[in-house]
Amino acid sequence: MNSPRVQTDWASPVMQARVRSRYAKERRFRFMGFAALALAGAFLLFLLGTIFANGYTGFLRTEVKLAVEYDPFTLGIDSSALAGPGGENALNTANFQGVMTAAANARAQTLGIAAKDLVSDGAWLALREAVRTDPGLIGKRVDVWVPTSGDFDLLGKGLIDRAVPEANRPVSDTEVAAFDTLKSDGAVRTTLNTTFLTMADSTSPELAGIWGAAKGSLLTLIVTLLLCFPIGVMTAIYLEEYAPKNRFTDMIEVSINNLAAVPSIIFGLLGLAVFLNFFGMPRSAPIVGGLTLALMTLPVIVIAGRIAIKSVPPSIRDAALGVGASQIQVVFHHVLPLALPGILTGTIIGMARALGETAPLLMIGMRAFVTDVPGGLTTPATVLPVQIFLWSDEVARGFVEKTSAAIIVLLVFLMLMNGLAIYLRNKFEKRW
Amino acid sequence: MSAAALILALLGLAVAAYLAARARAAAFAGRTFANAADRISSIHSRPAYHGWYVALWALVPALILVLAWSVVGESIVADRTIASLPAESQPQTTLDRQAFLTEVRGVVSGQLAGAFNPAADAAVPIYRSIKTQWSLVIAGLAALLAMSGGGFAWLRVRPHFRARPRVERFIMIVLILSSLVAILTTFGIVLSLIYESVEFFRRVSPIEFLFGTNWSPQTAIRADQVGSSGAFGAVPLFWGTIFIGAIIAMIVAIPLGLMSAIYLTQYAKPKARKIMKPMLEVLAGVPTVVYGYFAALTVAPAVREFALSIGISNASSESALAAGVVMGIMIIPFVSSMADDSITAVPAAMRDGSLAMGATTSETIKRVLIPAALPGIVGGVLLAVSRAIGETMIVVMAAGLAANLTANPFQSVTTVTAQIVQLLTGDQEFDSAKTLSAFALGLVLFAVTLCLNIYALAVVKRYREAYE
Amino acid sequence: MATMTASAEATVSSQPKMTARDVKVFYGEKQALNGVSIDVHTDLVTAFIGPSGCGKSTFLRCLNRMNDTIDAARIVGRIELEGHDIYAPDMDVVQLRARVGMVFQKPNPFPKSIYENVAYGPRIHGLASSKAELDAIVEQSLVRASLWNEVKDRLQDSGTALSGGQQQRLCIARAIAVDPEVILMDEPCSALDPIATAKIEELIDDLRGRYAIVIVTHNMQQAARVSQRTAFFHLGTLVEYGDTAEIFTNPREQRTKDYITGRFG
Amino acid sequence: MATMTASAEATVSSQPKMTARDVKVFYGEKQALNGVSIDVHTDLVTAFIGPSGCGKSTFLRCLNRMNDTIDAARIVGRIELEGHDIYAPDMDVVQLRARVGMVFQKPNPFPKSIYENVAYGPRIHGLASSKAELDAIVEQSLVRASLWNEVKDRLQDSGTALSGGQQQRLCIARAIAVDPEVILMDEPCSALDPIATAKIEELIDDLRGRYAIVIVTHNMQQAARVSQRTAFFHLGTLVEYGDTAEIFTNPREQRTKDYITGRFG
Amino acid sequence: MNTTPTAHTVKSFDEDLRQLRLLIGEMGGLAKDQVDRSVAAIVARDAEAAQAVVQSDPRIDRIEAEVEQLAIATIARRAPLADDLREVIAALKISAVIERIGDYAKNNAKRVNSIAQDSPIRPMVIVPEMARIVSQMVDDALDAYARRDPELARDVWKRDNSVDEYYNSLFRALLTFMMENPHHITPSTHMLFIAKNLERIGDHATNIAEVVYYSATGEHLTDRQKADETVYTVSEDVEGEQER
């Protein structure tokens, strides 16, 4: 053995300096970590802030007060026709557009602008709803609040910069003046945009709604959930509890692990090639979207399920086997109940991912312009994220706020799902 | 009788079979025994298993029959109906035949008041009767199967009969079938991509595709148009993909993600961690389309402004930098959570060991934790790269479509995924090289990510096993 | 040397409860056990000792086929429970494990109530035809496991809320509840402190006579304390098997002697 | 009773290496230690024994401020290393831990080569000015930890590839490499089999005299074997502290006697 | 200190210790009985009774072997510590002492034949009294052991002096007696040995008391006895000086 070293002199200046520099490094490193996290947080806040600032106006709309005469002649119906079984049909065939145009023209002329610049193309729908609730309106002349045109809507929300030279902005000086007149008359107001949450897509931003896309998402996710939850859980159970170590099992494992990391667009190509081209399923249908997303979500659920099952300590299995439970009993009496919170958490996260997924659905045509709320699994539909994508491509300035508003809706759903997942995870985290 | 009703009836039958068999088994299980060992050795399975056994025998074969019928039944009925029509009123072409059947079914289901085609109108009663006949036959067969299956099983209910292993074997088969879905999906992907790609490579040489530097997949409007079959050199796409996904995004994501994970796991107090971790999860939960929108709407113009301000005149509004940075931010939580997992997988004992030697926390991290977690972190980064190059929406919305081969981050580049979306949206003709090229691109993308994934997962797995 | 175990000796049933003959175990290519032959008697506690990796746990797990759950394990030789080959095709492994109970190294109660922990075995085997009967089984098992007094007022509490030693006794109660003939214990005290260990040892002593007990331990003192028969394993071989007092005061084999006296080379 | 430790007694340095006076530890509301006073001498191995949760490990971790890593822990009282309060503001925890080394319950070598494991401490503290010097430190530490002969031909192999007992000796070598004055061992053998345990015990005996060694164990026999001083803790209180032979053959306190003779009530 | 300690958690350990104590009790009872019976045979000059004593001795030897085995087994199986360990060691030592007491009794019994053939010898009247004291000492020492009573042990240990005094007076008487008549020499010689044996039995009872005291308290009586040893030595010396 070597001669014993001299005891380290910790108080020597060299050592002291060394320790000081080590502590300085420590502080720097710690700051870097904090800075990274802070940067990520700042970005998130910026992102959410931007979206919200752009989007909250999407839930509002500007309305203008017009004196409308429900002229039975122009409408082509009278109040008696609305009573009885044929009433609905009569209402649908009535010429509310005409009444609206008349009222709008009258007002627009006083302002020196075109009627289409004053009111929205779909403003007549408001009249129809009014008559539906009160058939007695026919033949009367009343003041009605109707949605303004897209440009006036933006003016109403102050989203148009009046300082910009006339040539570079969508509204002319005349229109601005007209709007100001209306405003000083108290004939414009800003209210909650109900159509946004109840209607489907439209070419006019002030009429476009997300309910169609939301229902499309819902239908798609139902298909996805029904398919991938049972299959995913069963696969996870098989792989984790029973699968013997062999080539076949390895193949399944590699498949699943790889599928989880395959770009989502590839699943879109699969859906396109197999479901649409090979099986001839209908384009743009929630069932195809659901199937495609199910294949994409399946590995997520399998992996989450396997992790949850694996985290059940083997000692529990030994214990059950030790008192004479069969392999199946072990799983269904002990492992599965204990793993369920984890599996559910994984499933919710998988579904949240599916809800936010866009690319594969583009491939199978769920970017169709659908103005109707989808009724079933095979009718053409779109989904929220695709709707966002479509609107983001629109040139009309009004769609910017719609896009952001749709994003807010989507994010709210995602937050709810993720929040539920986090809640589940925290509540059931590691009890053994 | 409709399939749904039939299935309901079968389920009812199965429930009855279960209850009956369980009661029968309970009768002999109710005897008293001197001790537990006697009981265990003289009665094999608990009554419920006998019940399940009989119920499954009653249900499953019949159910398979009914399901098979619901798949092929319609076409059988249709064939029969058409065959029984007079020859002259039979539809000739496939298209005719389909229109004909649609009308018939419409009338039968009551959606149509009447058919436009008189022949179809005439076929309606025939269709109805054939369908009823067959449904009855199938219902009868199903009942027979259920009865005989259930009866067979019923006779086997004995104290010593091993019902449990048989029921369990059935469950096992169902489990195995479920796990086949994953393999089928993989095969589906591979086969469909290869099938369409082969079509593509018949038209365009693979060499040109893989090594060509000119990408302009404009298709001919008319088949006889000369010289406008498009150029399919995908190198600019590959470069754009790598430039955005593997370079710019990673420059952003790796340091930020790694340092975030380190701060979270090693420095943050539990309370702070409780707030910060969900924050990263929120970042991870934001859909890519939102990032894309953000990149296009906010970041890209800002980048362009910045580029112009530093004197880069050819800055595009759809720049590689904008897409790359936003993608990097999107990947931060992914890198951070992989790194977090890897670092927490390093046993706490190692950290204690190092601290007990008098190392500072950062020394412990840099010299012990990171080296120990390195395989896991590297695996995580590779997975992140794989994810970045497969990411679609951000690049579709922010990177643009210009297939430039440039290293200037302020210029517009395009990526494989962006091109796939571009090529496959709108009208699709499955015989044009343009459409098919999307599948070739998909194949390349799949192959590359597959290799990355398998390698990364193997690395991560080996790493995990080291600490189990 | 046999004086002190005279009483135990006297009651040895002539018929062993379990017999193992020339049992070999292979894990893939590796041979983990080279032909072990042993008899296990009711009325006696049999201890398996030996260094890590000597095969004692492997052999224990052969006795109730817990090795079945390991794919690569292959077992050769014959193990009989009351004369029946437990590896015969007609032997149902579930029934076997009900008859040959097991207690593990780490206490592993189910994360359920104490009551449910004990009631689980009787439930799956259908040993109780009524709630009252089940209650009786649970009480009796807990009493036998010397746990009743400590838990009788909180049977609905979770089994995992008990202390380590109590958990292990709960696991023993759970094993007892299906009224097994043999109880295998795999280092049941290695995760416990001396106090809990002493209580388990005392319990093992109480249970002797009712069940054939086999205990694996790497604590030689423990084997000396609780067992009447000791088997010393080394490198997969059964080196010596005999009366515990004899093994610990006057072993016949040099390897046994070196091991128990702490001469590990 | 002191005959057999006479040689150890004779060499006790008059000045204790570490002294603890009335040390109390609180975890949040809970008081884990009620006023412990103890001296630790170089040349002596001091063992802490007692049932689970008696505070022995908690106290050990006070001696090198490893409890600092637990946020909720609060320490009252005075602990001195060579007369300096280790909880004083001017005491640098990095240096303290270099002077008071620690070995843990589970062997925890870094996943690096054997060489790097041992070189880690000298590197971070800058104890070697050249590669040759570092090599010398590594060799010397491994020699002292009785591991050199087993690993000298494979210093570049991973430390985690060693057996459990070797890993633990590697951890001891790692602790030795910074030439500490005190080595704390927290149940260093509880994860090891009897053979590895015996080797560690032999090593502890070898190291005695060069380092003040404090060992926590819940194996009473082990305390009896390796230590010259034994402290018995119970419910956070130091019940008895004295000569090991005396404690184990003729304890003064009834609680000590009851515990070591296995009367746990 | 002489209260029964609380039970061990592992009750079979208590069982082992109880067994050990029972064996010692049985052995001590036998030995005391041997002493009593041998003295009775000497007094009654009853060769048959003496023969019975000789034949009983192997039982004591057997029990001693049993105690030793049980003690070793107990150490091996229980690894006893503190007073448990002292108790086991005490049992081991006491059994050896008792065996020796039995030997002395046997040796005395063997001498009955030789004594019986001659006429009774006068100084013998002291023997029963001496025997009574010695026997009582043995009894009390065993009692002290059974009850873990250090005070009784100390008491026994103090009584040794009186035995020595008896022995000295007997020794003097016998020497005188022998000188009176050469025919007295053979029986008197045996009587001398008998007296010496009784004295030794008393010593051994004292030994037991010392062991009991140590086992119960962890402290030695010996230390103080060494201070007292002069007494003992004087007593021996008295015997020697008597001759001068």
Next chain:
Amino acid sequence: MNTTPTAHTVKSFDEDLRQLRLLIGEMGGLAKDQVDRSVAAIVARDAEAAQAVVQSDPRIDRIEAEVEQLAIATIARRAPLADDLREVIAALKISAVIERIGDYAKNNAKRVNSIAQDSPIRPMVIVPEMARIVSQMVDDALDAYARRDPELARDVWKRDNSVDEYYNSLFRALLTFMMENPHHITPSTHMLFIAKNLERIGDHATNIAEVVYYSATGEHLTDRQKADETVYTVSEDVEGEQER
């Protein structure tokens, strides 16, 4: 079996055992020395030498206490098993026996005063020879212990008979001598006791041999000795019958 066993992994355990053996060796050497010196003093009628022997005895007692403490500490600290345990127990028993040998030597030495005052007695010539044999037995028994040699132990054990024969002849000679002249009675009585003590020392050497044999082999010589015990008893009886 008499090879040195391999070392313990924990070397301080070996150290403890070695220490124990050293103490026994030292104690045995002292005792043998005491025996030799006491006999020499008797032969030389040297009261001062005798006094020196008496004064050395406490050293043996001290070592015995040391052995006991070390044995107890070793059991407490090492929890020895198998032959280690037997060895510690053997040390404990042997030390008690050696202490007794020392006592006998001391007792003999004390008698030198009484003998020296009278004229030399004839039968004493046998004593040195007997002492030589006995001393050799003690020596060999300790040797057997030190070398863990069961064969040597068995050899010692067999030699006991010859000591008995010497004793018997001395006994007869002394009786005759006493009858010759009443003045011979006192020194002869002491001589008788000396002879008896030497005989007892021989017995004790035999005891040591038995213990060594058991410690080394785990088997008892006693069993066979019990068959042989008649020899022993006969020898005692011879002594008695001689008188008849």
